[in-house]
Amino acid sequence: MSLEVVRLSQPARDRLIRLKRTTGITQWNVLCRWALALSLKDPSTPLVKDIVTDSNVEMTWKTFAGQHGDIYLALLKQRCIADGAPLTDENVAQTLTVHLHRGIGYLGGHKELTSVEGLIGSVAS
Numbered sequence: 001m002s003l004e005v006v007r008l009s010q011p012a013r014d015r016l017i018r019l020k021r022t023t024g025i026t027q028w029n030v031l032c033r034w035a036l037a038l039s040l041k042d043p044s045t046p047l048v049k050d051i052v053t054d055s056n057v058e059m060t061w062k063t064f065a066g067q068h069g070d071i072y073l074a075l076l077k078q079r080c081i082a083d084g085a086p087l088t089d090e091n092v093a094q095t096l097t098v099h100l101h102r103g104i105g106y107l108g109g110h111k112e113l114t115s116v117e118g119l120i121g122s123v124a125s
Helices: 010-023 028-041 061-082 089-109 116-124
Strands: 005-007 058-060
Touching: 005 061, 005 089, 010 028, 010 089, 028 058, 028 061, 028 089, 058 061, 061 089
Parallel strands: none
Antiparallel strands: 005 058
16 A cells, blocks of 8 residues: 555445535545544544445545645654654554545534535534
8 A cells, every 4th residue: 555546445436426426526536634623623533444445436645745745744644653653654644544545434423514615614613
């Protein structure tokens, strides 16, 4: 597992399609960034550790993180430390995968998420 390519599961892809429709945000990477932020905000450890990234949605780390790649990488490393995981490339990539998928689940579970304002409110609260 590597940070070079970010891949999604089929259920995550399906939720993102619905979120794209309801929020008007058309780019996968933008929604994924919000999802990651929402999950990292939650101090609990994600319950699901093994995620099958079986969809046709994938993006490079550069596309996912954009110009803020160093910040996202630092956040992921900090989360590894907080969760007691050694700072290996494998653990950082696994942390990205589980938090990205948990965050997509959180976003998909918000009924009031029908706009960008609702998205901002869900992360800011």
